[in-house]
Amino acid sequence: MADDNLVEFRDVTFAYPAARGERVILDRVSLQVPRGKVTALMGASGGGKTTVLRLIGGQQKANQGQVVVHGDDVATLDRAGLHALRRRMGMLFQFGALFTDLSVFENVAFPLREHTRLPEDMLRDIVLMKLNAVGLRGARDLMPSEISGGMARRVALARAIALDPELIMYDEPFAGLDPISLGTAAQLIRRLNDALGITSIIVSHDLDETFAIADQVIVLANGRVAAQGTPDEVRHSTDPLVHQFVHAESEGPVHFHYPGPSVADDFGARASGGRR
Amino acid sequence: MTGLLSDLGRAVRLGLSAVGLATRLFVRLLQLLPATLARFGLVRDQIHFLGNYSLAIIAVSGLFVGFVLALQGYYILQRYGSSEALGMMVALSLLRELGPVVTALLFAGRAGTALTAEIGLMKAGEQLSAMEMMAVDPIRRVLAPRFWAGVFTMPLLAAVFSAVGILGGWLVGVVMIGVDAGSFWSQMQGGVEWWNDLGNGVLKSLVFGITVTFVALYQGYMAQPTPEGVSRATTRTVVVASLWVLGLDFGLTAMMFTV
Numbered sequence: 423m424a425d426d427n428l429v430e431f432r433d434v435t436f437a438y439p440a441a442r443g444e445r446v447i448l449d450r451v452s453l454q455v456p457r458g459k460v461t462a463l464m465g466a467s468g469g470g471k472t473t474v475l476r477l478i479g480g481q482q483k484a485n486q487g488q489v490v491v492h493g494d495d496v497a498t499l500d501r502a503g504l505h506a507l508r509r510r511m512g513m514l515f516q517f518g519a520l521f522t523d524l525s526v527f528e529n530v531a532f533p534l535r536e537h538t539r540l541p542e543d544m545l546r547d548i549v550l551m552k553l554n555a556v557g558l559r560g561a562r563d564l565m566p567s568e569i570s571g572g573m574a575r576r577v578a579l580a581r582a583i584a585l586d587p588e589l590i591m592y593d594e595p596f597a598g599l600d601p602i603s604l605g606t607a608a609q610l611i612r613r614l615n616d617a618l619g620i621t622s623i624i625v626s627h628d629l630d631e632t633f634a635i636a637d638q639v640i641v642l643a644n645g646r647v648a649a650q651g652t653p654d655e656v657r658h659s660t661d662p663l664v665h666q667f668v669h670a671e672s673e674g675p676v677h678f679h680y681p682g683p684s685v686a687d688d689f690g691a692r693a694s695g696g697r698r
Numbered sequence: 699m700t701g702l703l704s705d706l707g708r709a710v711r712l713g714l715s716a717v718g719l720a721t722r723l724f725v726r727l728l729q730l731l732p733a734t735l736a737r738f739g740l741v742r743d744q745i746h747f748l749g750n751y752s753l754a755i756i757a758v759s760g761l762f763v764g765f766v767l768a769l770q771g772y773y774i775l776q777r778y779g780s781s782e783a784l785g786m787m788v789a790l791s792l793l794r795e796l797g798p799v800v801t802a803l804l805f806a807g808r809a810g811t812a813l814t815a816e817i818g819l820m821k822a823g824e825q826l827s828a829m830e831m832m833a834v835d836p837i838r839r840v841l842a843p844r845f846w847a848g849v850f851t852m853p854l855l856a857a858v859f860s861a862v863g864i865l866g867g868w869l870v871g872v873v874m875i876g877v878d879a880g881s882f883w884s885q886m887q888g889g890v891e892w893w894n895d896l897g898n899g900v901l902k903s904l905v906f907g908i909t910v911t912f913v914a915l916y917q918g919y920m921a922q923p924t925p926e927g928v929s930r931a932t933t934r935t936v937v938v939a940s941l942w943v944l945g946l947d948f949g950l951t952a953m954m955f956t957v
Contacts, residue, residue, distance in 0.1 A: 479831050508833035519828035522819070533832045536839070578828075585832075 428589055428621045429455035429478055434487035436473055447473050449645035450487065455638075460615050460622045462632045462653075464667065465642035471625040474642070475591045478623070479513060480504045491589075509537060511589040512582030516597060518574035520566040526553070526577050527562040533584045552580040556610065572603035576610070583614065589621045590614070596628040604628070608635050629668065633657065641667055720916055723837070727912070730842040737843070744847030748809045752855055756804055760792075760859035763800060764866020767791055771867075772875055782881035786889030788867035789860075793890065793899040794955065797860035799947050802906035805852060806939035810914035813844055814935040817918025818928035841915050848914070852907025853900050860899070898954045905950065906943050913939040 431453045437444040447470040455461045463471045476482045477489045480496045489496045491507060499507060520529050530549045534540060540548070553559045556576040566574060575595060582590055592611065596604050612635040615622045626632045633639065633653040641649040641656060641664050648663040649656050657668055666674030682688075734741060771787045817840065820826050826836040864886075871877045890896065914935045921931035 481827065481830060505833040505835075508831055511831070513828070513831040515824045515828055517823070519824035521825055521828075522823065533834070536832065536834045581832075 426456055427454040428457045428492065429623070430488075430490040431474070431477075432488040432490065434477065434484045434489055436470070436477065436482070436484050446645055448477075448484075448642075451642070451645070451647055452487075453640050453647055453650060455621065455623055457621050458615075458619060459637040460612060460624065460635055461638045461640065462636035463623060463625045463640050463642060464627055464629075464632065465648075466667070467627070469642045470645060471642055472593055475513065475593055475623065475625060478589075478591065479508060479511065509585060510587055511591065512585070512587040514575065514578050514582050514590065514592045514595055516594040517571065518566075518578035520574055520578055520581075522566050524566075525562070526558065526564050526566070526569070529566070529577055530581045530584055533581065537585060548584070549580075552584050553577075555583070555614065556580045557606075572599050572607070575599075575607065579610070579614075583618070583620075586618070587620065589623070592622065592624045592626075594625055594627075596626055596631055604631055608632075611635060629670070643667065716920075719920070723841075723916060723919070724912060726837055727842055727845045727915075730838055731846065733838060734842045734846050740839075740843035741847050741850070744844050745851050748813075748844075748847055748851045749854065751812060752805055752808045752851075753858065755808055756801055756855050756859050757862050759800060759804055760797075760862035761866040763796055763859075764788065764792070764863035764868075765870045767796075767863065768867040768870035768875070772871060772877065781877055783885050783889070784867070784871045784877050785882035785884075785886035788871065789864055789886045789890050790895060792860040792863040792867075793895050795947075795951070797856045797863065798899055798902035798906055799943060801856040801859045801903065802852065802910055802943045803940055805848075805855060805907075806910045806914070806936055806943070809848065809851075810910050810935045810939055811932045813848070813911070813914040814918040814921070814932045815928060817841070817844075817915060818921035818923075818931050821919065821921060822923040822925070822928060824923075841919065845911050845915055848911025849904065849907045852910070853903040856899070856903035856906075894955075898950075901954075902947065902950050905946060909942045909946060910939045913942060 431451050433450045433452055434448055435446070435450055436448040437446040451470075451474075453474075463474055465471055473482065477484055477496070478491055480499065483497050492510065494503070494507065496504070496507070520526075521532065524532065527549055530552055531545055534545055534548060538545075550559055550562065553562060556579050558573060558576055558580065561569060561573065561577070566577075569577070595607055595611065599607060608631045611622060611624065614620060624632060624636065633656075636653055639649070639651065639653050639656040640647060643663045648667070649659050649661055651659075656664060659665060659668070662674060665671075767788045768784060771784050771791075772781055775781045775783055775787065817826075820836075820840065826840070829836045829839060868879075868882065872879045872882050917931040917935045917938070918928075921927045
């Protein structure tokens with residue numbers, strides 16, 4: 423049933439304009455994100471994972487194809503429609519993106535103050551509940567400059583769930599975390615997903631943690647979907663692209679080298695080799 | 699040859715699109731006046747921030763400019779035996795020219811750079827993106843209050859500059875040199891016209907406030923979201939805003955005071 427998918431990409435192509443021509447990031451990508459599940463988007467850096475999130479949030483528009491969220495094609499929404507859509511989703515940025523001039527409490531209160539007219543005591547209760555969910559109720563009065571990177575991301579998570587979204591997108595939630603924070607963060611994502619009935623999309627290249635909590639894994643490589651399935655299916659995939667990624671091999675179909683002139687051209691060596 | 703042409707074409711296109719983006723942002727900020735005033739708390743905080751930031755440097759500069767004006771003015775005026783016109787000379791120089799212009803230049807260096815760096819860092823730290831994803835428009839929530847705060851603050855700061863400058867002129871002219879206090883003040887009262895001098899000066903400072911604040915916000919909003927990008931944008935704010943102020947000042951002076 424199509425309704426089971428909260429997000430659906432239909433043949434989406436996306437390219438950045440570059441100095442000469444354009445750089446294709448996504449090449450006719452189709453994927454589905456089922457409702458209520460944790461979906462992991464994996465792939466090499468610069469492989470278009472963050473672009474997928476930006477397309478879902480309507481911060482960028484696809485050159486071709488449709489990005490369907492909650493049954494609406496994101497590209498056709500006007501500003502009001504887009505804002506209505508965004509109020510139903512939360513996004514966790516890579517480094518938290520907390521507002522540096524506001525305290526932890528005010529950061530979490532920000533979306534509530536902007537979008538609701540709650541009385542102050544009720545607002546306080548909600549903020550403290552959200553902070554409690556990420557274990558930082560005691561840190562409410564600190565400023566973002568006074569907390570660690572892992573804590574900042576948890577505050578950002580509390581802020582992302584402040585308006586009870588139906589979809590949360592995590593951009594590299596594990597990057598640069600120590601092993602303990604990493605495990606806690608992963609469990610937190612899974613717990614929030616199940617407890618609040620949210621749909622989660624995680625962009626990550628941390629294989630073990632991501633495979634441990636995801637229901638579905640999508641591997642992006644060279645601008646295309648290389649695999650889509652349960653963690654086990656992806657782990658045992660025979661596709662050379664996926665195999666290379668899951669087993670962290672440097673040689674394979676995913677290009678390690680940025681496109682450019684051939685080695686022989688750059689270093690002046692002749693195909694036959696040897697000195698003249 | 700074709701490479702040169704295409705580079706030229708690209709430069710022109712980039713320039714034109716920058717003009718377009720700036721114009722759209724400017725119009726948007728003007729349209730947001732009612733929405734911004736509806737949440738006056740945000741503007742008040744920014745006025746407090748911008749004003750506080752610049753008040754000390756502007757008061758001190760005003761004092762010294764007043765000192766120097768009195769010294770130089772006395773030197774010229776006493777040659778023609780009209781040193782009692784010193785008060786009028788100091789007041790007119792400050793109200794018509796130096797108050798608005800020097801205040802705008804100092805405002806660009808002090809508050810403008812702070813605005814650019816703040817907005818640029820918010821962009822680099824994905825704070826503006828985060829706000830967009832929360833369905834909050836950063837132009838409405840972040841840029842508009844700062845813009846209107848800057849527009850309101852500039853005339854106030856220019857007034858402080860001129861007032862302190864006149865006091866400085868009095869200190870040097872009357873207290874130090876010994877120009878007659880009665881003629882110093884009465885010549886000033888007689889020689890300064892409400893609309894022609896004071897009003898036009900206030901108008902100038904309003905125009906400069908719009909210019910400097912807009913340049914600072916635009917540079918921050920369009921900055922490359924990297925540390926180098928933000929530092930370049932901050933420098934550009936001072937250069938671009940100062941040139942605009944000086945250019946506009948010539949234009950405004952020509953229109954206002956030649957009739």
